[in-house]
Amino acid sequence: MPPKRILILGSTGSIGTQTLDVIRHHADDFEIVGLAAGSSIETLADQAREFGVGALGLACADAAGRLHEVSSTATVFAGPDGLLEMVSATSPDLVVGAISGFDGLSSTIAALEAGIDVALANKEPLVAAGQFVIEAARRGGAEVIPIDSELSAIFQCLRGERREDIARMLLTASGGPFAKLPPEQRRAVTAQQALAHPTWRMGRKVTIDSATLANKGFEMFEVRWLFDVSFDRIQVVVHHQSIIHSLVEFRDRSVIAQMGRPDMRVPIQFALTYPERMDADVPGLDLAQIGSLTFAEPDTAGFPCLRLAMEAGRAGGGYPAVLVGADQAAVDLFLDDRIGFTDIPRLVGAALDDYDGTCPSSQGDVVTVNNWGQTYVTDHA
Numbered sequence: 496m497p498p499k500r501i502l503i504l505g506s507t508g509s510i511g512t513q514t515l516d517v518i519r520h521h522a523d524d525f526e527i528v529g530l531a532a533g534s535s536i537e538t539l540a541d542q543a544r545e546f547g548v549g550a551l552g553l554a555c556a557d558a559a560g561r562l563h564e565v566s567s568t569a570t571v572f573a574g575p576d577g578l579l580e581m582v583s584a585t586s587p588d589l590v591v592g593a594i595s596g597f598d599g600l601s602s603t604i605a606a607l608e609a610g611i612d613v614a615l616a617n618k619e620p621l622v623a624a625g626q627f628v629i630e631a632a633r634r635g636g637a638e639v640i641p642i643d644s645e646l647s648a649i650f651q652c653l654r655g656e657r658r659e660d661i662a663r664m665l666l667t668a669s670g671g672p673f674a675k676l677p678p679e680q681r682r683a684v685t686a687q688q689a690l691a692h693p694t695w696r697m698g699r700k701v702t703i704d705s706a707t708l709a710n711k712g713f714e715m716f717e718v719r720w721l722f723d724v725s726f727d728r729i730q731v732v733v734h735h736q737s738i739i740h741s742l743v744e745f746r747d748r749s750v751i752a753q754m755g756r757p758d759m760r761v762p763i764q765f766a767l768t769y770p771e772r773m774d775a776d777v778p779g780l781d782l783a784q785i786g787s788l789t790f791a792e793p794d795t796a797g798f799p800c801l802r803l804a805m806e807a808g809r810a811g812g813g814y815p816a817v818l819v820g821a822d823q824a825a826v827d828l829f830l831d832d833r834i835g836f837t838d839i840p841r842l843v844g845a846a847l848d849d850y851d852g853t854c855p856s857s858q859g860d861v862v863t864v865n866n867w868g869q870t871y872v873t874d875h876a
């Protein structure tokens with residue numbers, strides 16, 4: 496088998512660097528045809544040297560101008576349009592979509608429309624524009640392979656199963672670092688405390704979203720679009736140990752779970768090797784040492800972002816794009832210490848309440864609605 500040709504969009508972030516870690520252990524099975532980042536030119540140039548990659552992209556056009564200083568031979572793709580051009584110019588077998596946040600939308604859709612499978616890590620494109628992403632995959636005859644651990648779990652549980660046999664999807668949630676914190680103390684949580692996630696190694700945005708439970712709400716959208724099930728058949732269950740990554744219940748009440756140590760390299764590797772499996776350089780699961788697994792209802796009163804996401808999902812139309820835009824702006828403000836932890840759901844809820852309900856009819860409309868949500872929160876903070 497010739498090596499699988501991989502383009503990594505977002506190679507310097509948490510998912511990108513862990514993807515490279517997986518590829519490092521399977522050097523003969525993969526060829527990296529392109530690497531793209533936001534603005535981290537030094538890290539990108541180091542990665543290009545190590546993996547011998549000649550096509551480099553930078554979403555930030557200013558940074559792209561300086562890339563030649565550190566990597567003189569590379570072909571550089573600059574700015575958001577440059578990244579789209581990179582998708583077609585490098586002709587990959589698989590795009591790893593690991594650009595943080597909503598910005599990954601256009602490259603995801605471009606790859607799928609060109610018939611290229613996308614291993615998708617970032618949730619926001621599916622939350623805000625799920626229908627457009629799935630339609631692009633259908634038009635291009637390409638597949639979205641989830642990287643997110645819970646989604647990878649469900650994807651694996653469904654192998655060989657028939658759609659009509661599915662009864663429910665059970666999404667597990669760690670509960671975030673503040674699940675046991677008394678409500679009155681949650682107001683005073685700082686960005687630094689929230690960034691110290693107990694279990695998973697992740698980027699800043701998704702770590703804050705995990706602490707507010709917005710992330711679990713976003714994953715409900717991923718389930719909804721990737722597996723074509725309605726919101727009322729998706730249930731969230733808190734599971735602090737993060738050993739069961741999610742479950743599927745079938746019509747005969749048989750429940751299949753996917754388990755493993757919480758290490759993102761496992762679902763990343765499965766997305767890269769799918770439909771095959773390969774050896775992984777990670778420790779195995781020792782259930783006797785773990786001892787017990789616990790489960791609980793999610794606290795949607797204490798962490799309203801999950802409830803807001805469910806409401807936006809049921810409302811549909813433009814509400815999911817408002818949710819994504821508002822959450823992005825609120826998390827940015829929180830990371831800058833300009834608002835408190837409990838202001839995040841307050842501002843996101845206010846944006847959803849004040850939205851006029853216009854339904855986007857194109858990818859461009861989704862961007863407009865997303866921007867409206869961001870501006871709303873910035874103006875009302």
Ligand code: MG
Pocket residue numbers: 643644645646714
């Ligand atoms: Mg997840």
